[in-house]
Amino acid sequence: MDEPVLLSALQHFVFCPRQCALIHLEHEWSENAHTTRGQQTHERAHSGQNEARDGVTTLRALPLTSRQHGLTGVSDVVELHAGRPIPVEYKSGRAKPRLADEVQLCAQALCLEEMFDATIPAGFIYHAGSHKRREVPFTPDLRAAVLAVRDGVRDLLRDRVLPPPAADDRCERCSLFDECEPFAPRAFPPGYDPFSTTLEDR
Numbered sequence: 001m002d003e004p005v006l007l008s009a010l011q012h013f014v015f016c017p018r019q020c021a022l023i024h025l026e027h028e029w030s031e032n033a034h035t036t037r038g039q040q041t042h043e044r045a046h047s048g049q050n051e052a053r054d055g056v057t058t059l060r061a062l063p064l065t066s067r068q069h070g071l072t073g074v075s076d077v078v079e080l081h082a083g084r085p086i087p088v089e090y091k092s093g094r095a096k097p098r099l100a101d102e103v104q105l106c107a108q109a110l111c112l113e114e115m116f117d118a119t120i121p122a123g124f125i126y127h128a129g130s131h132k133r134r135e136v137p138f139t140p141d142l143r144a145a146v147l148a149v150r151d152g153v154r155d156l157l158r159d160r161v162l163p164p165p166a167a168d169d170r171c172e173r174c175s176l177f178d179e180c181e182p183f184a185p186r187a188f189p190p191g192y193d194p195f196s197t198t199l200e201d202r
């Protein structure tokens, strides 16, 4: 059986497959302002006690797993409304491009559905900056995207090949910019032979 895929790896893969490989294959990690803020937001979400108020039980840092879908991780917050779990993911900054946050949240829901034998139609992303939560419906397309991304992560970890850099605006906010060197020259173009080319030809 395949190793379960980390929920965080799904988010990294959607954001940038190369970032996912650097973190989960090469075990690179660096902090920048974005990751430090995100870390503090997650720590706040995980701190404090589980509590019950107004009929809602709040569980923090709940370990999540799905044997059926091969996923594992830890939630920020799970709210139990009349026993039905609803995942809430805490985010410090603006929404990540390409539905990275939504995929991570829906993957949590797939775990919770299996753990609680429940159907979860939607969850929430809480934006710490605005103190607002945004509802994310778990549509069939989003659920299918989670499984497709999981397969992409599995292929990446199995093949152990570092994907090419995105080299676009994602890199500006990426904490692994220095390790990745996304704009560094990499390979000579096809047909280019540096030993038979004169300086004038370059």
Ligand code: SF4
Residues within 6 Å of the ligand: 016, 017, 018, 019, 020, 022, 164, 165, 166, 167, 168, 170, 171, 172, 174, 175, 176, 177, 180, 181, 182
């Ligand atoms: S610097 Fe750019 S290409 Fe490199 S890992 Fe980050 S987002 Fe991906």
